[in-house]
Amino acid sequence: MRHNDKVNNNTALGLDVGTSRVCLAERSGEGFQYETQLNAFVNIPYSKMTEGVLKKEKVPHTVNGTEIVVHGNESDRFADLLNVETRRTMSKGVLNPAEPDSLSMIRKIVESLLDPSKDRQKLCFTVPAAPLGAEENLTYHEATIRQILSDMGYEVKSINEGLAVVYSELESSNYTGIGISCGGGLCNVCLAYLSVPVLSFSIPKAGDYIDNNTATVTGERSNRVRIVKEDSFHLNGFFADKLQQVLGVYYDEMIQSLVNGMKQAFSNSRSLPKSGRNLPIVLSGGTALPEGFRDRFEKIFSEAELPITATEIRLAADPLHSSAKGALVAALADL
Amino acid sequence: MPFITRNLIAWRAKRIEDPVARLRYLQQKAGPSPYGKKWRVVAGLLLIGCVLIPGYKLANTKERAFLPITRVSAAGVDIFTNVWLVDKTQDFETYSNGLRIDNRYAVPNEPRVPYPVYPRAALDASRPESRSQPAGIVFHTTESDQAAFEADQNKKLKRIGEEVLGFVKRNHCYHFLIDRFGQVFRIVQESDLANHSGNSVWADDHVVYVNLNASFFGIAFETQTQKGQDLPSATAAQVHSARVLTQMLRGKYRIPAANCVTHAQVSVNPSNMLVGYHTDWSGNFPFLELGLNDNYTAPPAAIAAFGFDYDPTFVHATGARIWQGLGLAEDQIRSEAAAQGLPVPQYRSILQKKYKEIIAALKASAKEKSHAT
Numbered sequence: 284m285r286h287n288d289k290v291n292n293n294t295a296l297g298l299d300v301g302t303s304r305v306c307l308a309e310r311s312g313e314g315f316q317y318e319t320q321l322n323a324f325v326n327i328p329y330s331k332m333t334e335g336v337l338k339k340e341k342v343p344h345t346v347n348g349t350e351i352v353v354h355g356n357e358s359d360r361f362a363d364l365l366n367v368e369t370r371r372t373m374s375k376g377v378l379n380p381a382e383p384d385s386l387s388m389i390r391k392i393v394e395s396l397l398d399p400s401k402d403r404q405k406l407c408f409t410v411p412a413a414p415l416g417a418e419e420n421l422t423y424h425e426a427t428i429r430q431i432l433s434d435m436g437y438e439v440k441s442i443n444e445g446l447a448v449v450y451s452e453l454e455s456s457n458y459t460g461i462g463i464s465c466g467g468g469l470c471n472v473c474l475a476y477l478s479v480p481v482l483s484f485s486i487p488k489a490g491d492y493i494d495n496n497t498a499t500v501t502g503e504r505s506n507r508v509r510i511v512k513e514d515s516f517h518l519n520g521f522f523a524d525k526l527q528q529v530l531g532v533y534y535d536e537m538i539q540s541l542v543n544g545m546k547q548a549f550s551n552s553r554s555l556p557k558s559g560r561n562l563p564i565v566l567s568g569g570t571a572l573p574e575g576f577r578d579r580f581e582k583i584f585s586e587a588e589l590p591i592t593a594t595e596i597r598l599a600a601d602p603l604h605s606s607a608k609g610a611l612v613a614a615l616a617d618l
Numbered sequence: 619m620p621f622i623t624r625n626l627i628a629w630r631a632k633r634i635e636d637p638v639a640r641l642r643y644l645q646q647k648a649g650p651s652p653y654g655k656k657w658r659v660v661a662g663l664l665l666i667g668c669v670l671i672p673g674y675k676l677a678n679t680k681e682r683a684f685l686p687i688t689r690v691s692a693a694g695v696d697i698f699t700n701v702w703l704v705d706k707t708q709d710f711e712t713y714s715n716g717l718r719i720d721n722r723y724a725v726p727n728e729p730r731v732p733y734p735v736y737p738r739a740a741l742d743a744s745r746p747e748s749r750s751q752p753a754g755i756v757f758h759t760t761e762s763d764q765a766a767f768e769a770d771q772n773k774k775l776k777r778i779g780e781e782v783l784g785f786v787k788r789n790h791c792y793h794f795l796i797d798r799f800g801q802v803f804r805i806v807q808e809s810d811l812a813n814h815s816g817n818s819v820w821a822d823d824h825v826v827y828v829n830l831n832a833s834f835f836g837i838a839f840e841t842q843t844q845k846g847q848d849l850p851s852a853t854a855a856q857v858h859s860a861r862v863l864t865q866m867l868r869g870k871y872r873i874p875a876a877n878c879v880t881h882a883q884v885s886v887n888p889s890n891m892l893v894g895y896h897t898d899w900s901g902n903f904p905f906l907e908l909g910l911n912d913n914y915t916a917p918p919a920a921i922a923a924f925g926f927d928y929d930p931t932f933v934h935a936t937g938a939r940i941w942q943g944l945g946l947a948e949d950q951i952r953s954e955a956a957a958q959g960l961p962v963p964q965y966r967s968i969l970q971k972k973y974k975e976i977i978a979a980l981k982a983s984a985k986e987k988s989h990a991t
Contacts, residue, residue, distance in 0.1 A: 450641060454637040454640065454641075457628050457631045457632060457640070457644060458640075458641060458644055459628075477627060477628060477631070477644050477647075478641055478644035478645050479644075479645075612637060612638055612641060613641070615638040616638050616641040616642040616645060
């Protein structure tokens with residue numbers, strides 16, 4: 284019976300293709316379940332013994348001549364052990380143009396989460412919005428991910444990442460409000476009205492920006508900065524050490540840029556609803572996780588005098604998975 | 619979008635509990651038109667022009683393909699449990715899921731013969747498909763006298779129960795009856811028809827079923843419907859027995875959850891073309907407790923497929939759960955009428971005509987059979 288249950292439940296899937304992580308969402312009974320892989324890889328020297336150990340431990344890897352490429356979640360651990368940086372398939376929300384193996388590795392990472400579909404299952408994946416004030420250049424990224432998933436047999440559609448947050452979190456307001464996903468490469472913002480995206484944009488300052496700049500100032504590796512940030516950082520005004528203090532500075536700058544971007548976008552937009560400019564705002568994504576993030580955002584937002592007011596500003600119920608859940612909800616609605 | 623329309627959409631959406639169904643509804647209603655405003659104005663003027671030209675008729679309204687009924691309940695998961703007969707005596711059957719059926723009141727009736735169903739894509743009285751397996755379950759209430767469910771009322775409870783059993787046996791009313799103690803009695807054999815749903819309509823994603831005595835099982839709870847009552851008018855023992863009985867029947871005949879419905883959802887009155895002639899289980903049926911989807915959220919097929927209407931009496935007699943389905947069926951009629959370029963009343967009358975043609979064909983076929991025998 285369990286087998287039948289799994290087969291029948293998987294009527295649709297949601298995939299959040301983020302700069303930092305790739306997250307798969309699927310229905311599980313009345314709820315949802317998620318599986319995440321780090322969107323990164325690391326090369327280690329080949330030896331028969333290393334390959335044997337990786338196989339035994341079921342670590343996702345590929346042998347490539349004299350090297351073994353470890354991808355997904357385990358890449359972080361190996362990079363830390365070997366004191367090297369992980370390589371990233373994506374940068375600033377799209378496929379990394381500086382990474383020659385980006386295409387093959389993102390395919391491997393996606394394949395480690397998804398089995399090929401035999402019956403054209405619906406799958407909805409997230410794409411970023413165009414950066415504010417910059418030319419839209421997302422076609423290649425979107426087409427490539429679409430191709431990878433179509434090759435695996437899925438019936439694919441894409442959804443703006445900010446809109447996915449709205450679909451995941453703002454059911455109570457009839458999918459009206461602002462969804463913000465603060466990820467690794469970008470912060471994506473989408474204002475939706477009765478489920479229809481009215482305005483969306485991204486800003487290129489997010490988790491990676493914070494990590495890289497903090498690493499430069501402190502002399503640490505970005506990888507380590509990220510681990511510290513995810514493990515113990517909080518935005519409560521008291522910093523235990525220099526690394527945390529520098530992280531706080533860059534977090535502030537990122538939030539300031541995000542709110543400025545919202546002010547600019549909403550002030551220039553003619554498509555904002557004339558009435559009902561009191562909207563709920565939901566913050567999600569790994570970069571929104573540190574304690575105090577919501578309060579800091581609320582403070583900067585309230586000082587910025589935007590043409591909209593927030594009826595509430597809250598953190599998503601499950602910030603790491605809300606984009607994937609929203610993509611799944613969009614796929615289910617398309618059934 | 620006009621203020622009133624926007625608020626109406628938002629209000630309707632709020633009544634849809636399932637987040638996916640709500641999103642689907644909003645995307646359908648509030649989604650941007652693929653064409654610009656200007657084109658909408660031009661299209662509107664053209665449509666008005668067409669309507670005003672004397673003798674203008676939109677081509678072939680009779681032959682249009684009708685869309686399948688929109689699925690509005692949560693994505694259905696049909697899991698069929700393998701339930702088998704463990705033991706059988708002359709009077710009792712015991713099943714592997716704990717179900718126990720008492721056969722002492724079982725009677726034969728007219729055997730089930732192949733019955734017609736009508737594909738949604740081509741709803742045509744002259745082109746039915748034929749089915750022979752039971753396709754669904756209609757849940758009823760006996761609406762019989764009720765004694766308080768207390769130990770000191772035991773004698774009275776048993777007496778009423780036996781009287782009800784005698785009545786339904788004489789009239790071949792249902793396939794099964796569940797008394798107030800949760801005892802399951804077989805009335806009409808599974809292979810035969812029972813008189814339980816008379817004038818009725820239901821549809822799944824593929825076909826429409828008309829007059830469900832031929833195609834659906836009837837299961838009755840010995841109980842009375844209470845108006846406006848939210849809690850099931852059934853004892854815990856009845857709910858448990860209904861669950862295991864439904865599980866057995868669904869497993870045995872591969873009956874989809876979407877086809878397990880209440881009498882109030884399927885009953886129609888052809889004389890005034892209104893739904894809800896019978897209103898048993900009109901708002902508080904324990905779908906979820908029986909392991910089924912909440913089918914109240916599905917639009918009544920009689921409205922969506924055959925243009926039936928409902929009146930304030932029906933709304934008053936039913937609960938908020940069934941109103942969701944009513945609202946969605948109305949929306950569906952409006953959308954499809956708009957898609958066909960017809961005013962709603964005209965579109966509704968086309969659907970009603972199809973129903974009348976089907977009923978006429980069914981009557982003719984029954985007459986033919988009676989002559990043959």
